[in-house]
Amino acid sequence: MKNIIIVSVVVSLVLIGIIYSYVGNIIGDDMVNILSMLAAILILGITVGVGVKYVNQMKNDTASGELADENWDGIGEYKNDLPIGWAVVFLGTIVWAIWYWFAGYPLWAYSQIGEWNEEVATHQEKFEEKWSNISEEDLSRMGEAFFSVNCAPCHGVQGDGMDGKAADLTKRLDASAVEYAIRNGSDNHLVSEYMSMPAGLLWNAVEIKQVSNYVASGFTGIGKDVYEANCASCHGMDGMGIPGVGANIRTFTPDLIKAVLDNGKKGAIGSMPSFKGRFTDTQEKAVSLYIEKLRKGEL
C-alpha cells in the first residue's frame, strides 16, 4: 500500500506513453485529437494528484472538529465546513455553465449543423488554396486516394464495378448500358433539357444489339453503319461527342464526371446518388483523371 502513489504515477505515465506511441503521428493539428489527448492526461493527472493529497492527509493529519449530536448505529458526524477547494471549483463550474448557456454557445442560437457548414466551408477554401498550383503527380495521387475512399466502396478498388454491383469504370460503357440508354433515353445534364437524348431513337432489336456492341468494344465491329447513320450526328463519328449537342461516349471527361457526381446517375444497374456540394473542383478534377486512367488501363 505504501508505494501506491508511485505505482499509480508510473502506471499513468506508461499509459499516456503507450497511447502517444500509437497516435503521436496522427494527432496532427486536429483540435478534437489534441483536446482528447489533453483530456486523458487531465483525468489521470487530477485523480492521481488529488488522491495523493488525501493519502497524505491519511498519513499525517488527524480527524478533528465538533461532533453533531446525532449518532447512527455508532456512526457520528463532524460539523466541519466544506473543503474550500471543492466549493470554489463547484462554483466555478456553475459560472462556466451559465457562461456556456447564455454567452458562449447560447441555447437558443447555437446549431451543430451551422457549425459544421462553417467548418466545411473554411476547410474547402483552405484546401483549394493549398492545391491551387497542384502538380500532375500530386493530382494523380489525390485522385487515387479520393477514389479509394469515395468510389471504391461501390465501384471496387480496381474500379471494375465488383461483378455488376456498380458501373465498370475500366471501360467507358458496356453493351447493357448503351442498350439501356437507347431504349430509355439518357440525360447527363451536359446539354439543355431539350437536347437530351430521347428514348426510342432505334427500335430494331438487332440494330440495337449491334450498335451497343460496337460502342462497348471501343468503336470496332459490325455496328459501325448503324452507329454512323443514327448516333454520329450528335456523338460524333469517333464518339468523342460534340459540345452542347451530345456526350463523349468513348472516353471519360471531367465534364461528365462532374455532372454525374452532381446529379447522380440512373442506368441499367440501378441508381448512383448525387454527391453535389461534397467535393471541391480540384478533387473532382483529380478523380476524373484517375477514372480516365483506369479506363485506359494505365494503372
Next chain:
Amino acid sequence: MGNQNPLAYDYTVAKWFLWATIAFGIIGMTVGVFIAFQMAFPELNYLFGEYGTFSRLRPLHTNGVAFGFTMSGIFATWYYVGQRVLKVSMAESSFLMAVGKLHFIVYVLTILLAVVTLLSGITTSKEYAELEWPLDLMVTLFWVLWGVSIFGLIGIRRERTLYISIWYYIAAFLAVAMLHVFNNMEVPTYFVAGVGDWYHSVSLYAGTNDALVQWWYGHNAVAFVFTTPIVAMIYYFLPKESGQAVYSYKLSLLSFWGLMFVYLWAGGHHLIYSTVPDWMQTMGSVFSIVLILPSWGSAINMLLTMKGEWEQLQSNPLIKFMVLGSTFYMLSTLEGPIQAIKSVNALAHFTDWIPGHVHDGTLGWVGFMIIAAMYHMTPRLFKKELYSKKLMETQFWLQTMGIVLYFSSMWIAGITQGMMWRATDEFGNLSYSFIDTVTVLHPYYTIRAIGGALYLIGIFIWAYNIYKTMKSGRELEDAEVNVNKSPMAENR
C-alpha cells in the same frame, strides 16, 4: 463505539440477498469475461449455437451484473443498514417481514426469467431495458415492495433523524421507479393489434423521442443503480468499519442535493451530434461537467473521514477495498463528464474508451464497494469470523490488477481507434479502413479479457471466503460481533 443496547435485528432477508449477490455476480461476470474473449477471438461465438453468440450474451452480462449482482447487493445492504441506522428490527413488524420476503421471491423469479428470456432472444432491444413487458410488470411489483419496505421501516423507526445512507436509498428508489415506468411505456402488439407473440411489445415513443427517453433512462440507471445506492453503502460501511465519524455533514448535504438536481439532466450526453435538438445536447454536456463536483463531494468526504487512519488502511483489507473504491469513483466521475464535452465526445463516442470508462466505475467502485459491504455483513449475519484475511488481500490485489489492465487497455484501444477513424491523408481522405483499427486493437482486446478474468478469479475467491466463513468460520460471541473492525482470521 458499537451498539450500546443491541436490538435483535432480523437479517433473514439480508442473508437471502447476500446469496443472490454472490450467485448473480458469478453468473454476470463469467458471461462478461466470456464475451470479452469473444471480442478478441470471434471463433468463440460458435460454441453453443445461437445461445453462445455475443448478441445473446451481452444483454445477459449487462442485466446480470446491473440488475442481478448490483441490485441484490443494494437490497442486501438495505435489509442490513436500514434496520441498524433506523434502530428498528424487521422482527418488530410481521407485515414488513412478509413484504421483505415477498420482495426477494418476486425479485429472484424476475431475474431468473430474465436470464431465460434474454438467452432465448426475447428482447425489446432497448439497451439496459431489454426485458419484455410481462417482466417489466414484475420489476414494478418488486420495486413497489421495496418501497413499502423502505417507507414502512422509516415509519416505525426509533432514530428521529434519517442518516445520509437513507437519503441515498430513497433517491435510488424514487428515481428508478420513475425511469423504469417512463422508459418501458410499451405497446403489447398482440393485445393491441393481434400481431406477434403475446409477450412482444414495441416502444410507445418513436425515433428521436425514443432515443431521448432511452438515454435519459440509460444514463440515470447508472446514476441511481451504480451511484446513489453505492454511495449509501460507503456512507455506512466505511465509517462503521473504521470507527471514524463522517468528515462533514455539510459536504454530504450539498453533494446529495447537487447530485439530485444535476444528474437527471446529463443523459443527453449520450446523443451528442445526433438528431436531438441542439439545446438538449448542450444541457446534457454542460450539466455533466457541473456533475463532477457533487460526485467528488461524496468521495472526498469519505477520504477525509479516513484522515490520520493510514494504519487501518494498511492493516484492514476491507478499508483498502473501500478507499480504492472511492478513488475509482473519483476517476470515473471525472472521466465521464470530460468524455461528455462535445469536442472530446467527437472522438470518444463509439470507441472502446466508453466501455473502459464504464468498467472503471463498475469494477472499481460498484464491485469493490459491494464486495466490502458483503464482507462486513457476513460476520454479523452469521456470527462467524471471516475465514481468511490472506485470501481477502490476494483478492484485493488480483482485482486491482485486473481493473488496471482493463482500463488501460481500453484507454489505449479507444483513443487509438478514435484518432484512426479521424485520421486523413494530405488530401483530406480517410487514411484507415475499419479493419485497420481492428488489427491494431486486437492485443488490447486480449489484455482486457485477461484483466476481466483476474477480476472474476477475485469474485470466486470472495464467494469461497464467504462460503468457508459460513461453513467453518470461528463462532463469535456477541461482544466480538459488536465491534467496528470486522472480525477476520488474521493468520489464515
